[in-house]
Amino acid sequence: MRYRFILIIVSLFSALSLFGQNIEIDGYARSYIGVLTNDTHDYSILQNTFDLKFHKGLSKAGFFANPYVYQYPNQNINIDLREAYVDLYFDNMDLRIGKQQIIWGKADGVFITDLVSPKDLSEFLLRDFEEIRTGITSIKADYYFGNNTVECVWIPVFVPTKMPDESSRWSRIPTFLIPTQTDYSMKDIPENTDESEIFFKYSGMTSALDYEVLAGSFYEDDPTIHIEKKVDPVAGTPFLQLTPQHHRLNMIGGSFSTDIKGKVFRGEGAYYTGKVFPAMDSYDIPTLTLDKDYLYYLLGFDFNIGETKMSTQFIQKAILDYESSIVAEEFDNTITFLMSRNCLRETLTAQLFTYIGLNNSDALIRPSLSYDFSDGFEISLGANLFYRNETSVEPDISEMFGYFDTNDMFYTKVKFSF
């Protein structure tokens, strides 16, 4: 860890010396405390963060580096680079090389065509926007003509979504009547050009419509768990071997947003081929897998009521040519709802963001209140409340939000930006 820290600092100072003295530096320090509302009153999180951003922009080139530190009590500090890249600017083209966050699509809080940067889901969907997506080492080229852009991204090495540790309260572990063993041997993707990922996007921004048309060939960030029945050769007892494996997907999709009489309508959709779905065998154990095409789309509507900003989205996942043995449901429907209002000269912001899973009647409700004591100094209070349909006996991993019903929490964040 110490070596890594030194490496980051040396790299940054090398960059600084290359570009001279006029480096812009900003960032923030943040303290974040969360407490579970259940009887244990355990801390859901105790985290101190220091985030630095170094910028330098010239007429033909620039660079950006964003090292950050997470510190947890009684644990080693976590130091990493969220992004570190160099920009080259040409007349009608930009080239960005290095670790970067690349965000696509028009959706809020869901990832339909936003598949380029892997995610950090170690705290489910609760991290701040900036932190939930991780940088990916890649080369991105943007060619501009008028209000249109063609973007190509090449990712030489696949990086998966960061999932919670098995001991984390955010892990989703399937339960079986017989013991399981996990085999991670298939989880890694070879690091060679054949296994690299590539994405294309054509986008336009006009008065009538903003749109994106995109395609990609990539590995699915979230692994499929393959399950195989086996017998322990020594004890002679049966067990299930769980083998997480990332599969290659092809995707085409698009998104749009338009203003109609002061209201914004948005849409986003993607069609995937080659997605692998676990399926039940004749013993009702999901040892089978089926390849199916898959449609994932969203329709959204943003509007204002007085000074309150409102937004709602309907999201559907549909497995095409569905077979009843597939563990997942043929259609998975979710709606989101956002309400936000600023007052006291935009120093106080009240917000409510809610996911509602229509299949399982579960929900995640996220109210928050943030106040700017002075410019750059903000304190936030909030809650993450999971609702589960209590007609079912035990939480099931298919319940997107209800599975974490015991993880309700209140939190506070104090943040100083500079």
Place this chain on the structure above:
Amino acid sequence: MKKFKISVVLLMAFASLSFADEMSGEQVISNVYNRPSSNDLQANLTMELKNSQGNTRVREIKQFVKAIPEGEKKIMYFVAPADVKNTSFMNWSYDDASKSDDQWIYLPALKKIKRISSDSKSDSFMGSDFTYDDLGDRALSDDTHSIIREETLDKKDCYVVESVSKQDNYMYSRTLTWVEKGSWIGIKKEFYDEDDELLKVLRVLASETLDGVIIITNTTMENVQNGHSTTMTLKDILVNKGLDDSLFTERMMKRAPR
């Protein structure tokens, strides 16, 4: 010279070649709106927000504006405070009153550009005492204008024009504008709330001439009901430099100007 509407210097009209002795309120406001102006402008804008206790907050913005045949394009880069730094906002507005503005915001934390709803004209602009409506142009036909008196203000002969919105539930019951005769600069404006109580007073404090165009460089808006005030100051102003259309695009929203 194309019409150019600089939002932050609304009511800062000037320079008419002639005017008739008998003016109507609509003619006066038409002269204000149609004054000669620059094709483009770039400037650094500082907003100083004061509350009734005298506490001050500062907002800094770098802005670029360009007239287009249909209206105006504007892009603003937020420089301070730190928590909004590198956020950018782009607005395309249209002379056709039936067409809504197109607005986008780039939030660096989200790393994406979002089209935003433009029906929030009564919202405060960055927590200031200016609403988006105060900063933008209104179509001449949006209001009924009448001259209610003539008087001298700051040693300048002025028409005092009352404007009443034709729109139901507009946030102001009426406004009074002191328009200097001949120059057609609105040097003071009073805004009355829905109960016809005086709500806010806008005053022009300073101006300068650049490339033959008078630019208002300092204005203040005082909310007389809550004691808040906002002072807007334009610095480093450049006009008619031939800003390229490519400045008002997705590319430039994500990449602050060098």
